Amino acid sequence: MNRHPATWQWDDVRFFLAVARTGSLSSAARMLRVGHVTVGRRIALLEKRLGVVLLSRTPDGFSTTLAGQAILQQCAAMESAALDLERIAAGRDSRVSGTVRLTTTEALAHQLVVPAISALRQAHPELQIDLTLGVRVLDIARRDADIAIRLARPATPELVCRKLGEVGSSLYASRRYLAKHGTPRRGQGLGDFDVITYTGAPAAARPFFMGESLEGARVATRCDNPLVQMRAAADHSGIAELACFLGDAEPDVVRVWPDEPPALRTAWLVVHQDLRRSARIKVVASAITDAFHRQLATLRNGHAVKRSAAAALART
Amino acid sequence: MNRHPATWQWDDVRFFLAVARTGSLSSAARMLRVGHVTVGRRIALLEKRLGVVLLSRTPDGFSTTLAGQAILQQCAAMESAALDLERIAAGRDSRVSGTVRLTTTEALAHQLVVPAISALRQAHPELQIDLTLGVRVLDIARRDADIAIRLARPATPELVCRKLGEVGSSLYASRRYLAKHGTPRRGQGLGDFDVITYTGAPAAARPFFMGESLEGARVATRCDNPLVQMRAAADHSGIAELACFLGDAEPDVVRVWPDEPPALRTAWLVVHQDLRRSARIKVVASAITDAFHRQLATLRNGHAVKRSAAAALART
DNA sequence: GGATGTCTGTTCATTATTGAACAGCATATG
């Protein structure tokens, strides 16, 4: 039944794909977590066994030859099947052990995830959590993570979303900044103030802070990490839109409009449908859901005590 | 970008598939040309890495668990992509070296293929021919062979057929058998004679020899190998339908009806479309086509000299 | 120009994988 005198290794396809995608042996090696030597050798072997040259050296890195292009589609098909297979197997794993890859924003990681999984690991010491922070929504669909906690609901049909609750955010700045520049008037926009925004949008994609126009505002700092944004606000850089649970916990910033209710966004827990039934996924998902529900008020309104204190301060 | 702390080996899927299909470690090992120990180890590793038990021991061999069934489809998809990939690569191989897997019937192998490839290998010593004999038509579509020479045109769309020419066959028996039982009359069927047929059909699928009904005939021997059929006829077992080039070359058998023209069947050369452009496939295919054309008369009518001699003999 | 970083190719010691040989077990076969 064996088809070839010298049967080739399916695994080599992973090496070929990595080099074809990254364009260099070294970056492919990093991606695959092996030495670059190994990558080169495996590619050479694959080419020898298939009897075709797949990659050619160019001034800047490797590029696929025509033959390489011709098989790329089948290689991708193998990869896709392999990923499916892996996920389906993980979904049938009834043990509460192994690795769960989790992705969420920095702020929610601090407030919600880290305490939840610390407690969880008391009960399940064999469970390991890989936490990847960032704002990319693509991660789950590309299977770079098992669970995502997101403030936007993804539309992809194979992803299952569970509503966690609402997260409130408000505008924050340092006391000194507000004293120096004054407090913007609600409903008049943030023109002539300094704002701290996310990098992705040059103010075009996110032109509003709590409904206030950023028209005419100076962008002081752009950073995708909300904790760094908060740090920037605390250092008197300007006004940032922060989650209330975050801003209220930091003594160096206060709400710009203490009496204004927070702007609410819904938080979703996102899982690939194949992983829904996995025991360890369920355990982690429900630990996060529980943690969210325990902190429902804080996540929505921030820390009430701090808020009234800040309001009192601001009024003086 | 690496998805798992301990990345699994795609190659292990081949081991799993082999065991799932054969039901035992040893036969899977033979199929994969490795030791049975390796198969067991790889399966164990795969199960450990996926965190799922894929195979369970039963009184007679291994059988797939529910989890194993769940991933079988993805495994097959990987295999299919791998085979496609292999074939496409082979189709782009411009060297005239390596292995060409050829399948045909025993008779045509003797008469046509062996001389053709012997001559071919003078010109291309690096070319190796794997010759698989048998009547199965499925081989090419399942990619167990690169080239097939068949007397029936397969309907599968991805296979490319080239008409080689016509092969004539006739009924043969030993002189002693005909002397003892008499010569059947043309048009009256083979009732009350002994016939040598193929195994596949219990006379139901092939109820005719040169248009003669086998109704009432005794089946003396069934064998899929035409050379063995001829041997049986030579040993006075009964009447066989043989290719003329074969029967005419054997002194111990004669045509039952020497003056009857042979029954003609078209011979096809079958190649997978992906392999059409491969240099070595083209070389072998044209060598076979040439050999066929050189022997056109012989393949159609057998050996004329022998035939008239036999006819003379039969008439005495 | 010199320094720095990234990339590839080579060498060699380390490590992981492999299969031959053997033993145990079950099932046919005489």
Add this chain to the structure above:
DNA sequence: CATATGCTGTTCAATAATGAACAGACATCC
């Protein structure tokens, strides 16, 4: 009942794959 056959599991020596370290090439930055 003895024998033969086929399968699995274990051990260990031989083999194959791997990566750290180094060297050379190329580009970029100061």
